Amino acid sequence: MHFSRLIQDSLVLSLGLASLAAAMPNQLVSRQSTWNPPSNLVTPLQQVWDHQVATYSNALGFRNYGYDQVMANGGYLNFCVRWDSSQNLSEAQRALFQTAIQRSVKKWTDWLVGFDGFPYSSVPVKIVGYAVRNTGQLQGSMSGYDVYTTKDSGGIPECDPRCGRFFHQDGNYNSCPGGASRHYDMSLWLTDGFGGGAGGDWGQRIGTEYFLGLLNSDNIHILLHEIGHSFALDDFYDWTPSGVSNFIMLAGSSTVITDFDGWMLRDWWRHLKTRYNLGTPVTTTRTTTRTTTPAATTTPARTTTTTARATTTGSSGGSGSPLWGQCGGANWTGPTTCAQGTCTYSNPYYSQCL
Ligand SMILES: *[C@@H]1O[C@H](CO)[C@@H](O)[C@H](O)[C@H]1NC(C)=O
Ligand SMILES: *[C@@H]1O[C@H](CO)[C@@H](O)[C@H](O)[C@H]1NC(C)=O
Numbered sequence: 001m002h003f004s005r006l007i008q009d010s011l012v013l014s015l016g017l018a019s020l021a022a023a024m025p026n027q028l029v030s031r032q033s034t035w036n037p038p039s040n041l042v043t044p045l046q047q048v049w050d051h052q053v054a055t056y057s058n059a060l061g062f063r064n065y066g067y068d069q070v071m072a073n074g075g076y077l078n079f080c081v082r083w084d085s086s087q088n089l090s091e092a093q094r095a096l097f098q099t100a101i102q103r104s105v106k107k108w109t110d111w112l113v114g115f116d117g118f119p120y121s122s123v124p125v126k127i128v129g130y131a132v133r134n135t136g137q138l139q140g141s142m143s144g145y146d147v148y149t150t151k152d153s154g155g156i157p158e159c160d161p162r163c164g165r166f167f168h169q170d171g172n173y174n175s176c177p178g179g180a181s182r183h184y185d186m187s188l189w190l191t192d193g194f195g196g197g198a199g200g201d202w203g204q205r206i207g208t209e210y211f212l213g214l215l216n217s218d219n220i221h222i223l224l225h226e227i228g229h230s231f232a233l234d235d236f237y238d239w240t241p242s243g244v245s246n247f248i249m250l251a252g253s254s255t256v257i258t259d260f261d262g263w264m265l266r267d268w269w270r271h272l273k274t275r276y277n278l279g280t281p282v283t284t285t286r287t288t289t290r291t292t293t294p295a296a297t298t299t300p301a302r303t304t305t306t307t308a309r310a311t312t313t314g315s316s317g318g319s320g321s322p323l324w325g326q327c328g329g330a331n332w333t334g335p336t337t338c339a340q341g342t343c344t345y346s347n348p349y350y351s352q353c354l
Contacts, residue, residue: 044241080159080184091140131157199226
């Protein structure tokens with residue numbers, strides 16, 4: 001089972017990135033917050049929810065969303081980086097990768113902190129491994145990471161499947177050489193010359209150049225969009241909910257996570273939370289103090305990014321999968337041809353009509 005979405009957008013966005021994330025060593029979390037979106041968002045949120053449930057193959061039965069990963073771990077996410085690049089990587093760059101991923105994940109998970117029984121006051125992120133073409137690409141100390149030269153069936157560096165959540169959704173990492181503590185939940189797959197992005201429960205895929213160029217930026221917006229997919233959020237290629245026109249999941253319309261994005265995320269949490277045995281709902285206000293991972297300080301940057309806006313043609317009937325549909329992968333029993341687009345290999349478990 002997988003959940004995957006891909007964007008290729010064509011709007012040119014000018015990013016003015018200047019905000020600094022403040023480090024908050026301690027955070028008071030109040031848990032009483034419930035579902036009460038701003039009134040202008042109620043209708044579009046319901047439209048989105050209904051659309052997701054109607055169009056995902058098993059929206060409420062699928063069990064490898066980002067929420068499932070965070071909950072299975074007890075409140076954190078491990079990442080492995082697939083360095084599908086000819087460039088070397090310095091220790092300083094890898095330190096920035098860590099803060100960039102943490103910063104990006106936090107922009108989403110902060111919407112869950114304090115909301116409707118979400119039990120954690122932060123979701124720390126840790127890079128536990130790098131998959132590279134050759135180990136000489138990694139300069140400096142590799143202490144604290146595993147280095148993989150494993151390849152997927154397409155010959156692309158891939159972190160050892162024995163350690164990957166995607167491959168072990170039962171949470172059994174007995175065959176992972178580093179054990180469960182070195183397992184990874186998501187891969188950040190960085191590919192030279194790759195435009196746009198792809199995201200799903202397996203992680204996110206974006207271009208190397210794009211990521212390196214925005215490493216210090218507050219909002220690495222394609223990455224933010226793809227992380228949204230990892231947390232079950234949909235694309236909006238063929239429709240727009242009523243009254244909302246700027247949000248990060250509407251590719252090309254926003255470089256930041258907006259309130260609408262945040263409430264879409266919360267909608268998933270409130271619908272999924274019963275699967276986590278959170279115990280009796282908290283009815284009185286309660287606060288806890290926990291230590292959060294200090295947020296990164298960012299350097300203002302100005303970047304122009306070209307992304308491609310795609311339109312989806314939902315093929316009804318006809319032969320082959322529709323544009324953006326699945327067309328291959330291990331255990332895939334559906335069409336292997338595309339009614340529109342070209343069947344494109346993504347990973348051993350997923351090919352998509354693009
Ligand atoms: C990359 O690192 C290797 C050694 O690990 C070195 O031989 C090579 O020159 C480096 N390449 C670049 C472009 O710095
Ligand atoms: C594919 O099918 C086999 C046999 O039914 C199963 O063991 C395996 O977990 C499946 N793989 C995925 C990725 O679903």
